[in-house]
Amino acid sequence: MIYIKFQDLSEEKQEELLQVSREHVTHIFGESIQKYVDETGADYEKLIDEEMIKNLYTYDYVFNI
Known part of the structure; x- marks a missing residue:
């Protein structure tokens, strides 16, 4: 919770x-993403950035007003 x-x-x-x-x-997910990058030649930073944004939606937020 954030x-x-x-x-x-x-x-x-x-x-x-x-x-x-x-x-x-x-x-x-770093190791599995790196393995995927090694196999496919995809851009590691781009994949991490995409997963990073998706991950933000999994957090529970509490706003103090």
């Missing part, structure tokens, strides 16, 4: 959330 102040939806906070999601995706 706690966010409703007033703090700044660009910096959004970047922080993206970074947390990126680290989470890399930790969980």
Whole structure:
């Protein structure tokens, strides 16, 4: 669960959330994505970025107002 102040939806906070999601995706799926990249020649960074954005939708957010 991610706690966010409703007033703090700044660009910096959004970047922080993206970074947390990126680290989470890399930790969980990094090896399998790298294996896929090695087999197909796909772009690793692009795949991580796509999964990072999808991953944001799996979090539960609590907004403190």
